[in-house]
Amino acid sequence: MKRHIVGNWKMNLELPEALVLAQEVAGFAGDYPTLQITIAPSLPWLVSIKEALTFMPTNFALASQVVSPHPHGAYTGDVSATQLKPLVRYCLVGHSERRRFHHEDSQAIQSQITELCKVGITPIVCFGESKQSSSPSMVNQVLQALKRDLASLQPEVGEKCLFAYEPLWAIGTGHPATADYTTKMATAFKAWAKQAFTHDAPLLYGGSVTTANAAALGSIKVIDGLLVGGVSLHGREFKTICAHYSQRV
Ligand code: PGA
Numbered sequence: 085m086k087r088h089i090v091g092n093w094k095m096n097l098e099l100p101e102a103l104v105l106a107q108e109v110a111g112f113a114g115d116y117p118t119l120q121i122t123i124a125p126s127l128p129w130l131v132s133i134k135e136a137l138t139f140m141p142t143n144f145a146l147a148s149q150v151v152s153p154h155p156h157g158a159y160t161g162d163v164s165a166t167q168l169k170p171l172v173r174y175c176l177v178g179h180s181e182r183r184r185f186h187h188e189d190s191q192a193i194q195s196q197i198t199e200l201c202k203v204g205i206t207p208i209v210c211f212g213e214s215k216q217s218s219s220p221s222m223v224n225q226v227l228q229a230l231k232r233d234l235a236s237l238q239p240e241v242g243e244k245c246l247f248a249y250e251p252l253w254a255i256g257t258g259h260p261a262t263a264d265y266t267t268k269m270a271t272a273f274k275a276w277a278k279q280a281f282t283h284d285a286p287l288l289y290g291g292s293v294t295t296a297n298a299a300a301l302g303s304i305k306v307i308d309g310l311l312v313g314g315v316s317l318h319g320r321e322f323k324t325i326c327a328h329y330s331q332r333v
Contacts, residue, residue, distance in 0.1 A: 088246065088288055088309030089326050090147065090208060091123040091316025092176065099129055106133045108319035113144035116330040120309075122174050123316065124149045127163060130171045147174035147208065150182065153195030155202075165199035175200050177207045177245075178233055180214075180252045190232045197237060201244050208311070209233065210290070212251040216265075223272045230273075243281045246288060248311045249273065254291025256313060261291060263304055270306040295321050298328040 097105065102125050113121040124147035125133055134146060148171070152162035168175060176182075177200070178193045188196075197207045211230040213222060226249075234242050249269055254260050261269075266289055277285035289301055290311030301310060310329060316322045 085284060085286055085308055086120045086143075087118065087329065087332070088120045088122065088286065089322075089329055090174070090248075090288065090290075090309065090311045091121075091322055092149065092179070092290075092311060092313050093123065093125050093317060094149070094181070094313060095126055096317055097126065097129070099132060102126070102129045103133060103136050105317070105319050106137060109322060110137050110140055110144050112319075112323050112326070114141035116326045117143055119143060119326055119330050120145065121326060122147050124174070124176060130168075134171050145173035146171060147176060148172045148205075149176050149179070151175050151177070151196050151200055151205075153192045153199065155199060165196075165203045165205055168205060169203045172205060174206045174208055174246070176248075177209050179210045180212065180250060180255060190235065193233045194236050197234070197241060197245065201241050206244060206246060208246045208248055208288070210248045210250050210311070212249055212254075212291070214252040216251065216253050216261075223269055226269060227272060227276050231276075239281055243283060243285070246286045246309075247273065247277075248288040248290050249307075250290035250311060252291075256292065258292050260293065260297055260301070261289070263300055266301070267304050267306060270304065274306050293325065295324040295328070298325040299331070302329045302332040 120143050122145045148168050152164050177196045182188045200207045213226050251261050286308040288309040288311045289307045293310045293312045
């Protein structure tokens, strides 16, 4: 399975900086052919970035941070999957910041996944608990919440998704989940996914990934990639994360 490094730029960077960083990442992506390297810039920059990148290695792609749950119509401010299709190969869905600040619920998430899959954009479905807990029931609660997010979808649709375990308490805090904690959650996810889907569903980890912890996270066998927020805004550090992760045996 191809391993993924996804840079979520969130609402950062003005256009000139975004163009420079996108060129930089597209420039080094080819050095790590075992990885799929993806960046998710702010929506208005996608067209300019796509046009400016005269060379895109096959293992480099753009992602959107958002998509409308609706196919088209009177939804001011929304952007449909069809409109994104010429620009991106991936799209984040269910990120905790969308759930928190835009009240996106399981219904919206299912509709977004459906719209994306209809046009052939791969959803990256984010999930994770809000508080760190060593309680044995926590893993189950997290998986139940993920199942609710996918409830009305056919398994064939779920099979088209990448998943990203992002414990909320680790996002932007500088305190990533430990390897043991992540392994426990990821192992349970994989066991569930094996029942739910016909293939080994790819699972990324996100939450305070840095150059210092990328190698340790890379050694977790049940994790297939990293979703990187803050550090993905710095080309050199993002490259170091890719380098560490590509060395995983
Ligand atoms: P972070 O963000 O790496 O800055 O913690 C991760 C994310 O929100 O996807």
